[in-house]
Amino acid sequence: MPAPTPRSGIMDIVAYKPGSAGSPATKIYKLSSNESALGPSPKAIAAFKAVADDLHIYPDAGASALRAAVAAEFSIDEGLVVAGAGSDEILTLLMRGYLGPGDSMVMSRHGFAIYAIATTGCGAEVIRADEENLTTHVDNLLAAVKPNTKMMMLANPNNPTGTLLSGAQLRRLRENLRDDILLVLDAAYAEYVEADDYEDGIGMVGAAIKSGADNVFTTRTFSKLYGLGGLRVGWGYGPKPVVDVLNRLRGPFNVSAPAQAAGASALADKDFVARHLDHNKIERARLFEALQELGFRPIPSHTNFLLVGMKGEDPKARAAMADALNTHLTQQGTIVRPVKEYFLPDYLRMSVGSSEANSALIEALRCFK
Ligand SMILES: Cc1ncc(COP(=O)(O)O)c(C=O)c1O
Incomplete structure (x- = not known):
């Protein structure tokens, strides 16, 4: 049949x-999924419970309070923040928006698994650049780029290696990358970094936008430091044209009401x-x-x-x-x-x-x- x-x-x-x-x-x-060692933020638990009586109501489709909380915390434009059901969703949507058959995406050899999974799902080719000392290598990434490359994915720090690329190296990467390639900086573990010369992506996105370049995007998660892996909530920040693509592709109610409430409260739980x-x-x-x-x-x-x-x-x-x-x-x-x-x-x-x-x-x- x-x-x-x-x-x-x-x-x-x-x-x-x-x-x-x-x-x-x-x-x-x-100890297998890098979840919070201290459980969820108590403020997030309270916010989650407070929504329980209203579970019949659809969530705010624009995740306004959550996006406003993120924008205030990082001094960025709320209109350039997109909320997702985990940063995985944002990463996957970015690939759906920019990759198709005949295109390629470049990533580091030991880069995060979702990049290759989502790229293959879009029918595009995955190109892996060798690392040095288990660390992303800028020249190898640049050398791996092909004429059909549309995206470059980089977790910084990276999972599963835990290693970091310095801010100077990252800026060198962007400066030498073709302008029409979208560089995505996945900063799922940004909060843990103590290194002096660290570029978490937010500053780089801001600088790119200021210079008229719409080619850097960054993603963050509530699943690690904030302890909300079970809720599925994350966000991305980037130039308006990229945000427009994500808002066209995402489900209208992609982040649940408890996730929105808990995320905003976790951010405030200093x-x-x-x-x-x-x-x-x-x-x-x-x-x-x-x-x-x-x-x-x-x-x-x-x-x-x-x-x-x-x-x-x-x-x-x-x-x-x-x-x-x-x-x-x-x-x-x-x-x-x-x-x-x-x-x-x-x-x-x-x-x-x-x-x-x-x-x-x-x-x-x-x-x-
Ligand atoms: C580098 C990296 N990016 C993204 C994610 C996905 O996180 P989320 O739970 O926000 O989908 C993870 C989760 O392990 C990760 O390690």
């Missing part, structure tokens, strides 16, 4: 694999943000040291997770160790993230969890034979 067939290329997509949550252990610590950042700094350092002491090779991180290299010189043996360690940690109830699909078979990614979770992880690492 003839059957409906998907568009060409759709079946080439390797579906996104979320961080696992399963383990035979009775007490489970999920106490939670400060506590969370302190916690992350202290606990990330503790985890890093413990891993090093045990002979593993954690990569210095600007985020709420660590990419951890296995021991030894032989890549095959290291990849086998990553598999064995992943199995062992899962059995112990500390679930981390294998990153084979990121071309990193000899690494595991570990989120910085609560103090209790990190202690359990360190204990489980110690008893790995």
Whole structure:
């Protein structure tokens, strides 16, 4: 019997694999999706509950209060902010808006998975540029550009590597990139960065707009520092023509009412943000040291997770160790993230969890034979 067939290329997509949550252990610590170690912001929980009696009402289609809160927080034009059901939605919409068959998108070799998934879904080609020391490399990205390249995607800091490209390097990238290529700076982990020369994207978008260039866009999320991964809320900021494209493509009610309310309240919860950042700094350092002491090779991180290299010189043996360690940690109830699909078979990614979770992880690492 003839059957409906998907568009060409759709079946080439390797579906996104979320961080696992399963383990035979009775007490489970999920350290596989870089979620908030301190749960959600208490102010966001209160705002979420306050909407409960009005769940029959459609959300504000323009997410006005949320966009106004974002605009006030970052001193940017509210009209240039778009809200999304997670930043994933904004990233996917950008690709739907700018990529089609015959086009290409350039990304870094170990760049975030959604870029390749969404690009392939649009029928466009994914081009990966090699990194150096697990860090995005500007000249390699520029060299990878082809005449049909329409977009360049960059997570800064990047997931799963946790590494950062300096502001100077990023500006050099934009200056040397063709003007008709949209550069998207995914700043999902921006809040965790302490480096002096960091360009979170907002300043770069502003500078581009001022100079009459409509070719830089940035995205942010409430899923990490603000602890709202389960709600799906994020936002993007960029030039008017790009914002117009997103507003034409997005569903009219793409961000739910509880998500809008909780997002705005999380942004205002300065106490939670400060506590969370302190916690992350202290606990990330503790985890890093413990891993090093045990002979593993954690990569210095600007985020709420660590990419951890296995021991030894032989890549095959290291990849086998990553598999064995992943199995062992899962059995112990500390679930981390294998990153084979990121071309990193000899690494595991570990989120910085609560103090209790990190202690359990360190204990489980110690008893790995
Ligand atoms: C680099 C990067 N960008 C975007 C996202 C998506 O976040 P959201 O939950 O806002 O869709 C993630 C989530 O892990 C991420 O690591």
